[in-house]
Structures are given as C-alpha cells and as structure tokens.
Amino acid sequence: GQNIDQPTEMTATEGAIVQINCTYQTSGFNGLFWYQQHAGEAPTFLSYNVLDGLEEKGRFSSFLSRSKGYSYLLLKELQMKDSASYLCAVRGGSYIPTFGRGTSLIVHP
Amino acid sequence: GAGVSQSPSNKVTEKGKDVELRCDPISGHTALYWYRQSLGQGLEFLIYFQGNSAPDKSGLPSDRFSAERTGGSVSTLTIQRTQQEDSAVYLCASSLAGEAYEQYFGPGTRLTVT
Numbered sequence: 001g002q003n004i005d006q007p008t009e010m011t012a013t014e015g016a017i018v019q020i021n022c023t024y025q026t027s028g029f030n031g032l033f034w035y036q037q038h039a040g041e042a043p044t045f046l047s048y049n050v051l052d053g054l055e056e057k058g059r060f061s062s063f064l065s066r067s068k069g070y071s072y073l074l075l076k077e078l079q080m081k082d083s084a085s086y087l088c089a090v091r092g093g094s095y096i097p098t099f100g101r102g103t104s105l106i107v108h109p
Numbered sequence: 110g111a112g113v114s115q116s117p118s119n120k121v122t123e124k125g126k127d128v129e130l131r132c133d134p135i136s137g138h139t140a141l142y143w144y145r146q147s148l149g150q151g152l153e154f155l156i157y158f159q160g161n162s163a164p165d166k167s168g169l170p171s172d173r174f175s176a177e178r179t180g181g182s183v184s185t186l187t188i189q190r191t192q193q194e195d196s197a198v199y200l201c202a203s204s205l206a207g208e209a210y211e212q213y214f215g216p217g218t219r220l221t222v223t
Contacts, residue, residue: 004151030208042113042200042214043152050209087151091208096142096165101151 002026002092004100011106012078020073020086020103028093034062034073035087037102043087046073075105083107111135113215115201121221122191130186130218134203141178142204142212143186145197152200158184159206191222 003025012018024032031050035043049055049064049071061074073086085104089097114133122128134141143155154168158178169175173191178184188195198219202212 033211042216043212044214045211048209048211089152094165095140095159095208096154096157096168097212098154099144099152101149 002090002098004088004090004098006086006088006100006103008101009104009106011108014078014080014107014109016078017074017076018078018105020075020088020105022071022073022088022100024069024071024088024090024100026069026090026092026098029066030091030093030095032062032064032071032091033089033097034060034071035089035099037085037087039084046086078107080107080109113201113203113213115199115215115218117218118216119219119221121223124193124222125190127187127189128191128220130188130199130201130220132184132186132201132203132215134182134184134201135213136182137205138203138213139181139206140204140210141184142202143176143184144200144202146200146217147197155186155199188220191220193222196220196222 034046037043047062059076085102087102088100139160141158144152156176157165173189176186198217200217201215204210204212
C-alpha cells in the first residue's frame with residue numbers, strides 16, 4: 001500500500017516564506033508531484049521531482065529525498081492568492097498517482 | 110486549447126437512482142483517471158485507463174461503480190443505486206503516457222445524493 005502524510009493546515013504572512021512537508025511510504029517510486037487547489041476548483045500542476053534535489057520554478061521550489069521518503073514545497077514572497085490547498089501526489093510502482101489529503105495554506109496580511 | 114471538460118457540473122439525485130458522469134479529456138492524452146474528493150479529504154483514486162489496455166479498476170469502492178472509455182477518448186463513470194455516501198466531487202484527469210507527465214484535471218462534477 002501507499003501512505004502519504006502532509007500537515008492539515010498552515011498559516012503564514014504575506015511576503016513570507018513557507019515550507020510544506022510531505023512524507024511518503026510507497027511500493028516503488030516513479031515520481032512525486034505537487035498540485036495547487038483553490039477552493040471549489042480543480043487541482044493544477046505545480047512541480048515534479050523524480051531525482052533527489054531541488055527543482056526551482058519562480059516563487060515555488062520543490063525538494064525530494066528518495067532515501068528519506070520526503071519532499072517539501074517552498075513558497076517564497078507569499079501573496080494572498082497563494083491561499084489554497086497544496087496536494088502531494090506520489091507515483092509508486094504503478095502509473096497511478098496517490099494523493100495526500102492536502103495542506104490548507106492560509107496567507108494573511 | 111481546450112482543457113478537460115466534465116458534465117454535468119452539478120447533479121442532485123435521489124438515493125437509489127443511477128447517475129452517469131461524463132469526462133472529455135484533452136485531445137491526444139492517452140491516460141485518463143477518475144478520482145473523487147469528499148469535503149476535507151484527499152483525492153481518492155477510482156479507475157485508470159491507458160490507451161487500449163485493460164483499465165485498472167482497483168480503486169472502485171463497490172460493484173455499483175463502473176466506467177468505460179469509448180474510442181480512447183470520452184469516458185463515462187456510472188454509479189448504480191446511488192447511496193448518500195456517494196456524495197462527493199468526482200474529478201477526471203488526463204495526461205500523456207509516461208511517468209513524468211502531469212495530470213490535467215477537469216472542473217469536476219459535484220454529486221449530491223438525497
């Protein structure tokens with residue numbers, strides 16, 4: 001089976017930096033994805049990691065350590081519009097991504 | 110270009126009725142997934158289609174749920190004899206084949222069983 005853990009909720013201040021962690025236990029590994037989901041909307045793709053290390057994309061970066069079963073999403077220069085749920089998804093031995101429950105991020109002024 | 114579309118956007122049905130949910134994936138995407146999301150919960154995998162291969166139905170919660178994909182494009186998820194616990198948002202996603210490709214999600218169908 002697969003198990004993916006993320007914090008349920010985080011709060012941060014506009015302009016700050018926030019790190020959202022994800023730990024996973026899977027049978028096999030074929031990549032880890034982060035998605036953003038605003039309330040009432042569909043998830044949208046943010047990042048993909050398959051090798052260890054940091055992937056940077058503008059204000060968002062994602063890190064992966066396969067040996068530790070650990071990833072984080074780093075959001076810099078937070079904006080109010082970043083308030084959303086952030087979903088960690090892992091492709092294990094199959095091609096079917098398994099999603100965590102998501103981390104609800106609240107950005108306040 | 111057009112994204113993934115789903116219909117209807119909202120469906121209210123009485124307990125015991127059958128419902129059909131439709132998904133139109135992005136043209137050229139051979140992989141198609143159905144998930145459902147209940148309030149405050151993560152995305153629960155239901156079924157996966159890849160090209161002409163037999164679908165992976167391992168996530169279907171009961172035999173009341175079935176899905177088909179005609180001509181490698183449009184997919185229909187059918188729930189028979191709906192129950193109140195079937196109430197959720199049903200999301201469809203499509204992607205190119207291969208593990209590196211991200212999923213593109215449709216807007217979902219909100220199903221309410223009364």
